[in-house]
Amino acid sequence: MSVFLTKLPFYAKLSNLSNKNNITSVPSKYLSRLLLLTISTQSNINHHQYKTFSTINYEVNNRLAYITLNRPEVLNSINDLMPKELSECVEKANNDPSVHVIILSGAGKAFCSGYDLTYYAQTKTNNAVQEMPWDPIKDYKFMKKNTEYFMSLFYSLKPTLCKIHGDALAGGSDIALCCDIILMANEARIGYMPARVWGCPTTAMWIYRLGIEKAKRMLLTGDKITGIEAEKLGLVLKSVSQEELNTEVEKLAQRMATIPINQLVMQKLMINQALDNMGLRTTQMFATIFDGIARHSPEGLAFKRRAENLGWKVAVKERDLGTYDWTADASIEIKNEHNDNKS
Structure with a gap:
């Protein structure tokens, strides 16, 4: 429970605890119980529109937080700012007592087409490639930060659902695979093509979602697959028609949203620790270093x-x-x- 309270320091904002004297007068051994009870019974169903980020749109409605990648003119490609803003939105949802579930999606024609190659690959001056001789640790620190921003979805205490339409490619697949559950349109595509040259998936979530052989099938080819094949491989929970995608995601999210937040947190922490015990962080360390090597080979x-x-x-x-x-x-x-x- 201490982890939960550390991650959600919003008790002073709750309506029935708005008086500071009320908080200090409650015996400490009962405080955590009171807070969790208040959080789990909170049912703010009003719609909230928060400040617009540069690359993300964030809204809350009926216990659900909607995080939308919002660079539709470039198929939501990743720039230097998007990973940080994504993490900030996840933190905002975790700090909001009215939110039970987070839904991640992309605006426009695609979920996310990956890193913005006009900037990172085509432009001569950027952070993607250093002057030789290169410093692998400097590169590691830069990419590790983005990996941690993406993994905020995985380590979010509240469940994260990803809705994929169009493409979820390269770095876009990194973001999607960090979510707890993925639903995908039948004709949407997912893949990590930089496995062919110039990259390694820093989050390394392919192996933990697919297992050894199927992860190798994807990363030793760099192929893109449709939602239908992704469901068959076990990469995503479900593939449905584009017309049904919104309804299916909302139905699942609303089902989860009827569960108290503390219950959702406990189940997710219990499941996630299994991947940590399997060496997730160590795998990501190697993957992130290899990604830097791939760009400087x-x-x-x-x-x-x-x-x-x-x-x-x-x-x-x-x-x-x-x-x-x-x-x-x-x-x-x-x-x-x-x-x-x-x-």
Whole structure:
């Protein structure tokens, strides 16, 4: 319970505890019980619109917090600010006694297309690649911070549901897979294509969701798969038609929202600790370091040069089709009738 109170320091804001004298007059051994009882019975069903972040939209309605990635003009691609604002919104929802469940989605045509490659790959001056010789620990600190921001969804005391439409690719898949439960549109796509060159999924959630063989199937190909296949692999809870997606997510979230917050927190902490005991943090440490190596390897630098010289769309197409030898830094011709299926 001490963890819960540390994460949710809002007792002074509760209406029936608004008088500071009331708080100090309650014996300490009963205070935590009183707070948890008040929190779990809180049923604020009013709609709240909070200040608009630069990259996120945050709203609360009927016990649900809605966090929406809000850069639709670039398919919600990740810039330097989005990971931090995402974490701030998760914290806001955890600190709100009216919120029981968090729903994460994306505005516009997609959930999230990954990191903004116009900035990170195509532009010559940015944080993605250092001047040589590079400092791997400096790179690790930068990427570890983003990993921790994404993982705020996993370590959120309150349940997090992810609603995927359109694409959830590369860094966008990192964000989605940090959520507790994912529902996906049938035709939506998810994948980590930088596994082919220039990346390693820093959150490493593929292995914990899929197991050894299926995680290798995804990361040793860098393929994108639809919601239907993602459900078959066990990567997401459910795949439904685009028309049914909102209804299915709302139905599940509202079902959870009828449960007291303290019960939701206890169940989630109990389940999450199993992954921590399996070495989740250690795996993420290696994955984040490997991600830095992938961007500074000879092949990674070749990809970066290609993106700078020809544009990231050309480099990404060559990466995903397998028509470029990044080690030789030269185009190759692969006669494979299945190539078209990987675009």
